Amino acid sequence: MWEIGPILRALMRNKVGAVLIAIQMAVTMCIIVNAVHIIVERKALMARESGIDEANSFYITSTGFAPDFNEQVTVQEDLDMLRRLPGVVSAIQINAIPISGGGWSQGLQTEPGAEHDGAYTAVYMVDEQGLKALDVELIAGENFSPTDVRWRERSQSDWPDQTIITKAMAENLFPDLPYQEVVGKTVYINDIEPIIIKGIIDKLQAPWIGWDILENSMLSPEKTLFSSSRYLIRTEPGRMNELMPQVEEMLAESNKGRIIRDPTSMPDTRERSYRSHGAMIKMLTVVMVVLTLVTALGIVGLASFSVNRRRKQIGTRRALGASQGAILRYFMVENFLISSVGVLLGAALTVGLNIYLVQAFSLARIEWYYLPLGMAILWMVGQLAVLGPAKRAADIAPATATRTV
Amino acid sequence: MLTMNNITKVFRTDLVQTYALREFNLNVGEGEFVAVTGPSGSGKTTFLNIAGLLETFDGGSYSLDGEDVSHLNDKARSRFRNEKIGFIFQSFNLIPDLNLFDNVDVPLRYRGFNSSERKRRIEQSLEMVGLANRMKHLPSQLSGGQQQRVAIARALAGEPRFLLADEPTGNLDTKMAHSVMDLLKDINEKGTTIVMVTHDPSLAKQAKRNIYVRDGRVSELHEVAAFAEEESQTTAKASNG
Amino acid sequence: MFSYYLRLAMLSIKRNPILSSLMVAAIALGIGACMTTITVNYIMSADPIPSKSDKLFYVQLDSWDPNNSADADEYSLPSQVTWTEATNLMRAKKAVRQSAMASSGAVIEPPGQDAKPYNASIRLAFTDFFPMFEVPFLYGAPWSHEQDQAREQVVVLSQETNDKIFGGENSVGNSLTIGGNVFTVVGVLKQWEPMPKFYDVTTGAFNEPEELYMPFLLKEELELPNGGNTNCWKTPDGEGFKAFLQSECINFQMWVELPDENAEAAYLDFLNSYAAEQKAMGRFQRPINNRLSDVMEWMEDQEVVADDARIMLWLSFMFLLVCLLNTIGLLLSKFTGKAAEIGLRRAVGASKGDLFMQHLVETGCIGLAGGLAGLGLAYLGLIGIGTLYGDFAKNMTSMDLTMVAVALGLALLSSIAAGLYPTWRACNIAPAGQLKSQ
Structure with a gap:
């Protein structure tokens, strides 16, 4: 047949x-x-999701150059102004942007001493509004209080004594503990400097999308005085495109001793990174x-x-x-x-x-x-x-x- | 001109050996017109292929135009075919993409003539078969008889000593067959040796000598001294009927 | 005879237009895909400074953590050097030319009321940088060794920067405020865009060169910020910029020019004895492990050719293989269809060689047509890659004459390779079998 x-x-x-x-x-x-x-x-x-409200977030850089440029005052004024702006949900100064490609990493370890190995994590320096601006959820412990936040000079190498880490990082550091129990534990940065874990957040990706420990992130309660500041601004849904030029102009006008550059939306950053x-x-x-x-x-x-x-x-x-x-x-x-x-x-x-x-x-x-x-x-x-x-x-x-x- | 001594050709398959020719002997003299006849499967075609150096054989010896061609390599055989042998086939075997001029040109190209020499010969041979005015036509634009004339022109263009024809009128109607045979006889008159293979006895009669092949051997020899034109016409008709 | 074969080839191609265009298209697609990826790989792996890439060496010293190597395996070296090594090696001056370097950035305040300040990228280097890397000058010249040591505020501008700030005029001698300090322009570069940007690949091998060049030691003088990557295995002892410079953090690149193997061996000896000295002072606690890599070795080490480009190269070669198999099949069919003609030609005296040539010319024509069409496709492919990757691939998508020649050569070669078997089969057709009508 x-x-x-x-x-x-x-x-x-x-x-x-x-x-x-x-x-x-x-x-x-x-x-x-x-x-x-x-x-x-x-x-x-x-x-993969970065953990932040990408669709409604953008960032912008402010670099001071004038001899009389006072960064501390400027950052405080900028943040106040940004947070008052209608349409802005939250704004923070931050040292690095998730999935953008550039940032800081540090090793954390559970025992002090150079001979012990640690787990690497991305470091985000934020103030008490960090959780809101990054749209991350605190799943255990507490947020930073405003008094926890300190100023960090450019070549300063010590660390605040508390941190909030991601669930992934908590599990990486303490594989045998449920993440809730990691709150309150002490870990060591720079081999010997103790830090207390104050809270755990659900998810926040590191800046480097090729990293195999992409979800290892920590928040450090600091504002920086590095002469260049980056602001991350989260807007109400759908208002990002309208607010970007507005923010750029507002910042540029408010202080002539610095330049405002590279306003970049998170969707653009994602597109570029991927x-x-x-x-x-x-x-x-x-x-x-x-x-x-x-x-x-x-x-x-x-x-x-x-x-x-x-x-x-x-x-x-x-x-x-x-x-x-x-x-x-x-x-x-x-x-x-x-x-x-x-x-x-x-x-x-x-x-x-x-x-x-x-x-x-x-x-x-x-x-x-x-x-x-x-x-x-x-x-x-x-x-x-x-x-x-x-x-x-x-x-x-x-x-x-x-x-x- | 052509001498075959005890030529043997065997076709082998996995299971059987078939003798296409066994101890085949034939002698064709200069200027002869020989018809080789015999029933289907008798070995006519094998004979023709071997005679035309298209196929090799397994035993015996073969000399053509005074040269032993038994052991020539492929290149020498090609050269020999090109210079000394002309072929005429039942189905004409013109190249459909080439016009008449280019078809006749084919063997001349391999001969290595320069272009003016080729042109002269092509025109001359097409003239001879009466198609000089249709040089730019394609074969498909011609009748069967005309196509066979072109094939004859192609065979003659190289001025071969020896013409091999395989059922040259097999695909033609009587009238055309007749004119093609006339043309062959003409050519023979001018001195070219012709060996024609046909299964048709009446056609064979028009040759000067007949050879009958059966079971791969030459079994009978017919000498035909002369022929009458009327006779050939009637036999041709009969064979076509 | 060649022109005859050419004419026959044209006739044969015209006879089966669909089959022929299928073959041309198959070869064109295969060649197009291959050429696109070959071009990208070729540019990525190009020698950026062919005249002396074997005389320029990137210096690596193992100053890393006694407990952990710098990277995956035990012998991995840190990819950059510390400020201490950079300045020590410069002071030792053991090579013909040498330059430590770093990237940085600062705000430029262009002269004039309307001009807006902007952030510019800076390459910090020693004056040897310019002759060592054969950097061409449009105006002026590099600063001097003395100016290097005196940490003078001098600057060399890229052509683009000079166009932007000074409208393209000879700006040598003009002043420019950079990072709040007044600099004197000593030179302007002619368009210079090494591909890859071999002298510093830390933040991307195909980035644009910097906009400003200034003496390396100004880093310390003006406390210029770190560009590129900074890695530390140990926290700086103490606070402040000085502490960072004296730390074990790596943020600097070191290049030396060594004219021959003896010089190379001598320099490596020097590095080893330097490391031994440092060991005695309590640094360099790992086994002595120093390395000199010439430009191409360094590019290899840094994996300048992206994995994706290599994967696509492999896939495109397999793609070409499929296209060629396709062509072989079609040619076989086509030549089988020509059996009668081949038999006839054999009968009238064409040798196997004649027929082989005839069909080779035919395949060659198809190959060449495929190659030309493939070149067009590769051009489109490169434009496509250009749009897909945007400015990542800005300089990676242009074909030079070499590539055009490679494309045509590859097309011809592969089509002839594809044509060989069918051609061989064709000219081995027994002539006798094809002459009888069936």
Whole structure:
């Protein structure tokens, strides 16, 4: 009924064409599955949340230059002004911006002394409005009080005696304790300087999206006097774009002894930080689509040729009583057999390339179900591609058998 | 001109060996017009392929134009075909993409003539078959008889010593077949040796000598001294009917 | 004969226009994809200073934490040096040329009432920086060694900065207020954009060069802020800027020019003995481990070629492979379709060699057409990458003549490689079998 025997024997007599298609399908599958794997991985990276109210937050830099520039006074005035501005939910001075690419890191350890290892964390210097401006939730302990917040000079190296850390950091430092119990614990910064953990927040990402401990962050109750200040401003929903130029102008007008620069929205920052991932996803998508098209067209081309070459044979079969369906089926089954060899080889190649990518570029392994999925897709592509030529074959008139040439 | 001694040709498949020719002996002299006949599967075509250096053989010896061609390599055989042999086929085998001029040009190109020499020969040979005015036409624009004339022009353009024809009128109607045969006879008159393979005895009669092949051997020799025009016409008609 | 083959090739291509364009398209896509990624990789891995990249060496010293190495493995070295090493090595002056350097930033107050102050990036360096890296000058010249030592407030402007502040005029001798201090302009650079920005890749190998250049020791004098990355394994002892400079924090790069291997060996010896001296003073508590990397070694070490670019390179080569397999299949079909013609040509005296050449020319034509189309696609591909990556890839998406030649060569080579088997099959068609009508 399915004529697999004769089809196979006919294929064996014209091995090269079949082998070419099989290899092509194998390599195509190998690329597509690995590309999908990379895309899924990157999409997962891009889907991570920074923890802050990205859609409604922006930041802006103020750099003093005038000889009489008083940073402490300016920061206080700026913050008062910003916090009074209608539409602003909260504004803080902060030393670094989550997921922006630049920031501070420090090691915290549970035992004092240089000989002990610690866990690294991103440091955000904020005041008591930090939680509100960053839109993070305090899940244990307490927020900083205004009196906790100190001023930090540029080359100052000591630390305030309390901190709020993320849940991830708490679990990193005290893997055996539920995070609630971490509140009140003392950890050490700079090997020996004790800090008490005052509170735990749910989630706040570090500035470096490539960091493997991205959710290790700590808040330090400080305002900085580094001559350059960055303000993070969280607005009411939907008002960010309107407030950005307003804030820029307001700050620039209020004090001529400094420059106001680089107002940047969080969505822009995210786009910029993740741009290369986004670009990779788009490139891989294009490669996959074009590749599938090329392979499909190749199958169409070869099948059409093989149909043309076998016109007479097909006519004869029809004359001998083969139905149109039988002819159609012949080509579909033939393609299915070739595809099967191709996708099996493809599965091996896919795993091979993945092993290479894992080793050379520290990508993750592919999930097992990618293989059957990829195979099924390639089978389908093959069947769809051969459908046209097969239909044309089925349309060959039985009378062709009796015609010469 | 052509001498075959005990030529043997075996086709091997996994299961069987088939002798296409066994101890095949033939001698064709300069200027002869020989027809080789025989039933289907007798070995006519194998003979023709070997005679035309298109195929190698397994045993015996073959000399053409005084040269032993048994052991020539592919390149030398190509050269030999190009310079000394002209082919005419049942299905003409013109290249459909090339116009008449370019079709006749094909063997001359491989001969390495310069362009003016090629042009001269092409025009001359097309002139001879009466198609000089249609040089720019494509084969598909011609009738079968005209196409075969072009094929003959192509065979003659290199001025071969030896012409091999394989059922040259097999795809033609009577009238055209007749004129093609006339043309071949003309060419033979001018000194070119012709060996024609046909399964059609009436056509064979028009040659000067007939050879009958059966089971891969030459089994009978017919000498045909002369022929009458009327006779050939009636036999041709009969064979086509 | 070549022109004859060329004509036959054209006829043959015209005969199956769909098949032919399928082949051209397949090759074009493969070449286009490959060339796009090759170009990006080529630019990323380009030698930024070919004339002397093997004579310039990046200095690394293991001044790191006795308990932990600077990076993943035990022998990892810190990627920058401390202020102490930077100034000590400069004082020792053991190389032909040498410059410690750092990046920084300050507010420029351009002269004139309307001009707005803005923040400018600064490269702090010694005067050797300019001849060492063959930095071209439009006006003026580098400051002198004496000015380096005297910590004079002199500045060299990038061409862009000079255009912006002084309208492109020769500004040598003019004053400029930078970070509240008055500087004298001593030189203006000619457009200089090394790709990659090899002399400091800490914040991105393809960033723009800095806008201002000034003597390194002004860092201490004017307490200029740290640019780039600062890493410390130990907190500075004490407070203040001086304490930071004297700390084990690394924020500085050190380059030396060494003319030959002897000089290189001698300099490494010097570094090792320097490290031993420091050991005696209680620093450098790790095993002595110093390294000199020339420009290309340093680029390799810093993995200047992005992983994504390399992954895409691999994938695009596999893509090309698929396209070529495709072409092989189509050519096989096509040449099989020409069996009768091939048989006829063989019969009338064409040798296998003749037919091989004829079909090779045909494949070559298809390859060349594919290559040209591929070049166009690569151009589009690079524009595409340009839009996808924005200013990240600003300087990475232009093709030079070498790349064009590589593209065409690759196209021709790969199409001929693809054509070899079909061609070989074609010219081995037994002539006798094709001449009988079926």
